[in-house]
Amino acid sequence: MKSLLIICFGLLLTISCNEKSKQQDIEADEVQESKSGEITAADIESLKILEFGLSIDGQKSVEDWGAFQTMILEIENLKSGDLNFFKQESEIIRTQIGEMNSSIPDNIKSKPIQARLLALNTKLLLMNNLLRLQNISKSEKLESIREFLVAYSNLLLQINKKLELDSNINVQKTQS
Known part of the structure; x- marks a missing residue:
């Protein structure tokens, strides 16, 4: 049970970090697009x-x-x-x-x-x-x-x- 809890916590941490990375990539793309739109x-x-x-x-x-x-x-x-x-x-x-x-x-x-x-x-x-x-x-x-x-x-x-x-x-x- 304890190992299952650690695995779930690890997956949750991995998913949330991956979401932040995707969000930063999207924001960087938007900034680049706005600069190229000038x-x-x-x-x-x-x-x-x-x-x-x-x-x-x-x-x-x-x-x-x-x-x-x-x-x-x-x-x-x-x-x-x-x-x-x-x-x-x-x-x-x-x-x-x-x-x-x-x-x-x-x-x-x-x-x-x-x-x-x-x-x-x-x-x-x-x-x-x-x-x-x-x-x-x-x-x-x-x-x-x-x-x-x-x-x-x-x-x-x-x-x-x-x-x-x-x-x-x-x-x-x-x-x-």
Whole structure:
């Protein structure tokens, strides 16, 4: 009877130690997975995006648009792997969007640009929501970043088109 009690105690001790070992392995795997789930500049750089930049006229047109200049700076930070601005509370992002929408310079304010700005804002809010959630996969987060950067590039293209069209109209008026 005494030997049976010792054997049972030994088995219980072995099983409990083995459970602790498994628990530590699971925790180590979770830590490793969360580290590998972090988005880096290399991940963002590997996204396939056709990027447009602002023309010289476009840069002049938006240089006094403070909220847009802030967004440009934050997008550059995003491309370097700094997601802090885009992981903030939705209210902060919404405030930035509101400032951007309310202060569009008159020389580029048009329906197509407002539509592209609306698309950018929608992708920004979607990306913000996905980046703040812990249970979203890295690939889904990267896809939302890609969609946001595409919307940003399309906005820049639309600004360039608007300014080019305006300059062509001005040239035709002076020739008449």
